[in-house]
Amino acid sequence: MNVQEIANALRTNFTEGLDEKEVKRRINQHGYNALAEGEKQSALLLFFSQFKDFMVLVLLAATLISGLLGEMIDAIAIIAIVLVNGILGFFQERKAEKSLDALKELSAPQVNVLRDGEWVKIPSKEIVPGDVLKFSSGDRIGADIRLIEAWSLEIEESALTGESLPVQKNTQPLKIPNLGLGDMENMAFMGTMVTRGSGMGVVIATGMKTAMGQIADLLQTAEVQETPLQRRLEQLGKILIIAALFLTLLVVGIGVLQGQDLYTMFLSGVSLAVAAIPEGLPAIVTVALSLGVQRMIKKNAIVRKLPAVETLGCASVICSDKTGTMTQNKMTVTHLWSGNKTWRVDGVGYSPTGSFFDKDIIIHPKSEKSLQQLLTFGMLCNHAEMIEKEGEYSIDGDPTEGALLVAAMKAGFRKNVLLEQFEIVNEFPFDSKRKMMSMIVKDKVGRKFAVVKGAPDVLIGLSKSILWNEKQQRLTKELTANVQEAIDELAGNALRTIAIAFKPIPQGTMILSEEEAEQDLIFIGLQGMIDPPRPEVKTAVKECRDAGIKTIMITGDHVITAKAIAKQLGILTKGSKVIEGNTLATMSVSELEDCVDDVSVFARVSPEHKMKIVNALQNRGHIVAMTGDGVNDAPAIKAADIGVAMGITGTDVAKEASSLVLLDDNFATIKAAIKEGRNIYENIRKFIRYLLASNVGEILVMLFAMILGLPLPLVPIQILWVNLVTDGLPAMALGLDNAEDDVMKRGPRHPKESVFSRGLGWKVVSRGFLIGLMTLIAFIVIYQRNPEDLMYAQTIAFATLVVAQLIHVFDCRSEKSIFARNPFGNKYLVWAVLSSLMLVLVVIYSPALQPIFHTVPILLIDWLLIIGLSAIPTFLLAGTFYARKTKRNMI
Secondary structure, three states: OOHHHHHHHHOOOOOOOEOHHHHHHHHHHHOOOOOOOOOOOOHHHHHHHOOOOHHHHHHHHHHHHHHHOOOHHHHHHHHHHHHHHHHHHHHHHHHHOOHHHHHHOOOOOEEEEEEOOEEEEEEHHHOOOOOEEEEEOOOEOOOEEEEEEEEEEEEEOHHHHOOOOOEEOOOOOOOOOOOOHHHOOOEEOOOOEEEEEEEEEEEEEOHHHOHHHHHHHHHHHOOOOOOHHHHHHHHHHHHHHHHHHHHHHHHHHHHHHOOOOHHHHHHHHHHHHHHHOOOOHHHHHHHHHHHHHHHHHHOOEEEOOOHHHHHHHOOOEEEEEOOOOOEOOOOEEEEEEEEOEEEEEOOOOOOOOOOEEEOOEEEOHHHOHHHHHHHHHHHHOOOOEEEEEOOEEEEEOOHHHHHHHHHHHHOOOOHHHHHHHEEEEEEEEEEOOOOEEEEEEEEOOOOEEEEEEEOHHHHHHOEEEEEEOOEEEEOOHHHHHHHHHHHHHHHHOOOEEEEEEEEEEOOOOOOOOHHHHOOOEEEEEEEEEEOOEOOOHHHHHHHHHHOOOEEEEEOOOOHHHHHHHHHHHOOOOOOOEEEEHHHHHOOOHHHHHHHHHHEEEEEOOOHHHHHHHHHHHHHOOOOEEEEEOOHHHHHHHHHOOEEEEEOOOOOHHHHHHOOEEEOOOOHHHHHHHHHHHHHHHHHHHHHHHHHHHHHHHHHHHHHHHHHOOOOOOOOHHHHHHHHHHHOHHHHHHHOOOOOOOOOOOOOOOOOOOOOOOOOHHHHHHHHHHHHHHHHHHHHHHHHHHOOOOHHHHHHHHHHHHHHHHHHHHHHOOOOOOOOOOOOOOOHHHHHHHHHHHHHHHHHHHOOOOHHHHOOOOOOHHHHHHHHHHHHHHHHHHHHHHHHHHHHHHHO
């Protein structure tokens, strides 16, 4: 629409604004200009919801069983574990609800509005559609606004669109429908910041109807994904509950059929149920995850939600924002062109150190006259300032001007020295219509020059001469074509080009207007700049690919820039596709599912598009990690299986919606997090293997004894002691185990993979069977030797079970065999085993504890029987593994 059509549509007056009566009517109609909150769960309900997890129900069942057996100390211990888990989960979820509050802070606190013909300042929440606002550099936009006046106006929209550069704004009607936010040059959006110039506009949307409001709505409605670990533990919990109920009924049935007392058999059945449930498992999982979190902090990653560490370990796709995540978010000059020569310049970020190259040969930039002029005039016609603080460099001013400043500083030029040589006489500021700015400068001799920088196509049209091979020549059609070829080549490499030109001003001539200053110029050359990739990201992308993880770039930036960066990083490879936002907008989620596995780059996308991409990937069975730093990333970060936010450049909204925050904003840190996540899951599998094999051994020794009509080899308090104390320390130590060498050379596990996959179920059953069998043999040998002393035989069985488990724990460190890794490689495990062994000896030999645990001292000679039988389950199966391996190698 043109300006008059807008005024008619919104029933407003651009010279008078709205009156108070109309404002009240519109507030009643549209509501206040504030982001609405979804319905919040009460703190009490949120607390009780922590106890609906299936493994928590397993713990509660164990509490009931312990209570039935009269073991109140064990019941209290289990209740304490449940409460601690519940309180931790409650505070974690309450903290996550802050994402919308952080979003609200981006709205402007006060705005300049035209009311009843006067400009007044009001709180932004009182803005209504039809209000006329004005704003200037440093102001935050208070609502979605259609611009009606723009004076050199530039607005920084990176938090909303992901584009790194401020956008030049104008008031012209849009000619193309359904453009993305980043292409709406006649619009200003709530929460964005004015970086240059000033403007005036009319409010077209407030509150939840703004672009920011739509993001708030997406944040509220985005579903939080259940993690693979939570699914695995729920699956395991169901199996254990079913096994416990089945065993209880089986034992009671067998006993009654054998003529045993019903009450006695019920207590025996409950003992087996206790043996079936690893009471310490949820607590050990929480401890293992917490220890992983501590290790992650040392690697510059803060985990906000415990299960996120493990989830990242099984990620199959990383969807990464480009700006600030894969790139440095620092515009940098990388190429310069003048007089038919191209130079390359290196360096990192805003650091004023770097080398200049002519092809691959390092040159001194001050030795080339045209290059020297290109750099010094780029520095002169410039308002940016370099700021150094504790060795860190930043730019105060426009990012483009900052890039020109840094390039000149790399060549050894300093602005304060330059300003001593040249006095600035006059300035004609940048204007979006002229697409250039110019300064009139005077040297020490008194000579005046006009120095101009701006869009190359505009400056070439205003130039009559060019510096060509270090000499001034008339700008012919042929030379103009050469300049255009250079512009196209730089643009093809996704470089934004700025042209520099100048002209001498004759003595006595007064330049009073920009038209006089900006004509008959001498064209010096071009500076090509880009927001460059982080140096370490390319290696991280490759390592992720080797680990079977695909990296997808999702950006609001232009497709040419996105493709160039993606190629440099090795993301865009042969056969992979690029999809733009306008194409994505016409596709349904199901249509996107059909091709999403082939896409490596999504360019010019909006927040809704990012949600669509995440949903399509999840529907294809992927575990999706979404990284980002802007407000526009927050809904997709929340919807992904794991959301990763940037700690330095990230907005509070993105951080609050995330599960993981990278302190150094480094994509490479994600790779370290993936390795840690995979190791944590493998460690969880290790102690599940250890605990369940131990429990299978306990179950079978009890079951076999009942079937054979023997007395119970273990009493319930001994089983509880083994489960909660003796097994607990080694299981926790397994959670601290170092990663195996090939952990980052395997593909990601399937999200539906059972916790018992890759032979774990067989290992649990086979080792558990042998542990139970050896314990029963030890019991029978001693019981038959002296049937009158049942307690001594039970103590032998108790000791055999514990020692067999403590030997078996070393076997659990590897998927292969106890011999595949150094048994003493985990010092925590060695100390845990020694501690558990000491605790068992205390229970057996302490007179004060013997009546509680139904134990008696064991003779030294019988320890030889215990150790011999205890070693068989681990070393027998380790021997068969190496026999199979040797046979395969011989074949």
